[in-house]
Amino acid sequence: MRKFLILTLLLIVCSNAFCDKNSIIQKGQLKYDFSFAEMAIRYLETGDTCILAKISRLEAVDHIMNHAKKFNYNVPKSSNRELVEYLLHPLDKERLKLDRFKRNLKNAKEQVLHDNFIYERCKEFLPDEFQFTGSLFFTYGYDLGVVYGKNASVNLAHSHYLSQTGEIRYYMLHELHHAGFFECSNKPMPHLDLKKYSDAIDFIALATQLEGMATYVPLKVRLKENAMKSDADYVCLNDSLMMQNLEKEYFQIYYHFFNQPDRDFKDSDWKLIASLSNGKRLWYRVGALMARTIDEELGRKELVNLIKKDPKDFINSYLSLKKQ
Numbered sequence: 001m002r003k004f005l006i007l008t009l010l011l012i013v014c015s016n017a018f019c020d021k022n023s024i025i026q027k028g029q030l031k032y033d034f035s036f037a038e039m040a041i042r043y044l045e046t047g048d049t050c051i052l053a054k055i056s057r058l059e060a061v062d063h064i065m066n067h068a069k070k071f072n073y074n075v076p077k078s079s080n081r082e083l084v085e086y087l088l089h090p091l092d093k094e095r096l097k098l099d100r101f102k103r104n105l106k107n108a109k110e111q112v113l114h115d116n117f118i119y120e121r122c123k124e125f126l127p128d129e130f131q132f133t134g135s136l137f138f139t140y141g142y143d144l145g146v147v148y149g150k151n152a153s154v155n156l157a158h159s160h161y162l163s164q165t166g167e168i169r170y171y172m173l174h175e176l177h178h179a180g181f182f183e184c185s186n187k188p189m190p191h192l193d194l195k196k197y198s199d200a201i202d203f204i205a206l207a208t209q210l211e212g213m214a215t216y217v218p219l220k221v222r223l224k225e226n227a228m229k230s231d232a233d234y235v236c237l238n239d240s241l242m243m244q245n246l247e248k249e250y251f252q253i254y255y256h257f258f259n260q261p262d263r264d265f266k267d268s269d270w271k272l273i274a275s276l277s278n279g280k281r282l283w284y285r286v287g288a289l290m291a292r293t294i295d296e297e298l299g300r301k302e303l304v305n306l307i308k309k310d311p312k313d314f315i316n317s318y319l320s321l322k323k324q
Contacts, residue, residue, distance in 0.1 A: 022034070022109060022113065023035045023038055025109075025112050025113065027112075027116060027119055028119075028131060028132065029131055029132060029133045030119060030131075030132035030133070030134065030135070030136070031134075031135040031136070032112045032135070032136050032138070033059065033060060033135045033136065033137045033138065034105065034108070034109060034138045035058050035060060036055060036058055036060040036061065036137060036138065036139045036140060037101075037105045037108075037138040037139065037140060037156055038105070039051055039054060039055045039058075040055065040088060040101070040139075040140040040157075041098065041101065041102060041105070043055070043088060044088070044091070044094055044095050044098050044101075045098070047091060052081065052084055052085060052088070053081065055084045055088075056079075056080040056081040056083075056084045057080070059135065059137070059151075060135075060137035060138075060139055060153060061080045061083065061084060062080070063135075063137055063148055063151050063153055064083065064139065064142045064146070064153065065077065065080055065083055066148045066149075067142075067146045067147075067148040068083070068142075070148065070189055070191075071192065072192065073143075075087075075142070086141075087139075087140055087141030087142055088140060088141065094141075094157075097157055097162060100162045100165075101140070101156055101157050101162070103165055104156040104157075104161050104162070104165050104168060105138065105156055107165050107166075107168055107169075108138055108154070108156060108168050108172065111168070111169055111172060118169075118172050118173055118176060119132070119176070121173055121217065121218075121221065122173060122176045122177045122180055122217065123180075124217075124300070125177060125180075125213060125216075125217050125300070125303070125304060126177070126180045126181075126184055126304060126307070127184055127304055127305075127307070127308075130180060130183070130184040132150070132176075132179065132180060132183065133150060133183065134149070134150030134151040134152070134179050134183060135151045135152075136151075136152050136153070136154065136172065136175065136176050136179065137151065137152070137153040137154075138153070138154055138156055139153045139154070139155050139156070139157075140155065140156065140157045141155060141157050142155050143155055143158070144158050144160060144171065145158075145171050145174065145175040146175070147175060147178035147179055147181075147182060148189065149179075149182055149183070149189065150179050150182060150183040151179055152175035152176055152178050152179040153175065154168065154171055154172055154175055156168065160231075164230050166227060166230065167227075167230060167231060169218075169221075170218040170221065170222060170227065170231070171218075173214075173217050173218045173221070174214040174215065174217065174218060175214070177213060177214045177217045178210060178214050181210055181213065181214070181307055184307060184308070185307050185308050187206070190203050190206050190207065191203075194265040194269075195264070195265055196261065196262060196263065196264060196265055197257040197258075197260045197261050197262070197263045197264075197265055197269075198257075198261035198262070199265060200257040200265055200269065200273060201254070201257045201258050201261065201312070202311070202312075203273070204253075204254060204257065204273065204276065204283065205310075205311035205312045205314065205315055206311040207276070207277070207283045207287075208276075208283040208286070208287040208290070208311065208314070208315060209287065209290075209306070209307075209311040209314040209315075210287075210311075211277075211283050211284045211287050211288075212283065212284065212286070212287015212288045212289075212290050212291045212314075213287070213288075213291045213303075213307070215233055215237075215284045215285070215287060215288035215291075216287075216288040216291035216292055216295070219234065219237065219288065219292065222234055232281075233281060233284050233285055233288070236285050237285060237288055237289065237292075243285065243286075243289055246280060246282055246285055246286055247286050247289065249280065249282060250276070250282040250283070250286040253272055253273075253275065253276060253282070254315075256272065257269075289318075290314065290315065290317075290318040291303060293318055293321055293322075294306070294314070294317050294318060294321070297321050298317065298321070302317070
């Protein structure tokens with residue numbers, strides 16, 4: 001009995017000792033959740049495995065695990081604990097990032113505490129009546145940032161943020177818009193079980209609209225704050241000749257699938273789809289070009305209305321403007 005009481009007390013201590021009063025900042029129904037990031041710091045400082053157990057029970061880790069399973073990421077997927085250990089190890093190597101990670105956490109939290117800019121900017125690109133009800137998690141070690149359903153995350157330990165802390169601001173906009181996009185549209189997360197080329201077109205169109213709009217959301221903010229050169233996507237968007245070439249390449253791939261809708265999709269076709277997201281990041285950059293063109297030519301209301309429509313309507317709206 002005594003051993004049980006001691007263990008219970010230890011679990012209570014482990015559950016409550018590692019986050020400050022601003023670990024979760026709620027604005028409206030939207031939660032900015034810094035728990036994972038704060039506990040990661042405590043673990044890297046102490047090496048105390050008690051903290052790993054606590055991190056494993058966080059909603060942020062459930063979010064990452066859901067994403068990893070959905071998109072078959074090359075990370076441990078058998079348990080939250082194994083995933084967390086993978087993200088925070090090897091300990092000696094990860095500790096080299098600690099000071100920069102602390103700086104990034106401080107920066108992100110100040111962005112949220114200072115004003116409602118992130119929320120209000122995203123709302124400009126979502127329906128007027130929409131209200132966030134999910135969370136934006138601040139995490140360690142998993143991708144640049146990801147969305148799953150109505151929740152999104154930003155990995156403050158990513159090399160892009162470790163070298164340029166100012167980038168966190170813009171990617172908070174990017175990832176939060178993703179969460180709003182899925183929540184307000186009720187569109188399901190894309191699946192990887194593609195049978196026909198028509199399925200590939202649906203996948204490409206959704207990714208183009210999703211990533212294109214989220215890439216466009218911070219564009220004018222970057223222009224105003226002279227931050228176009230700090231991210232390769234925006235370097236491209238600022239170069240009209242480069243964008244012409246990227247657009248041509250994008251539509252070559254798009255029409256490869258579009259013109260053969262009944263053709264069977266094979267594993268080898270993934271290489272072509274991967275080229276849209278890797279390297280030249282075509283559905284981010286060309287998608288942002290589409291969003292900007294629709295916004296400037298048809299207006300913000302039409303751009304936002306397209307969120308609830310078939311993603312192919314987003315692409316067709318752009319193509320109709322190109323023909324004028």
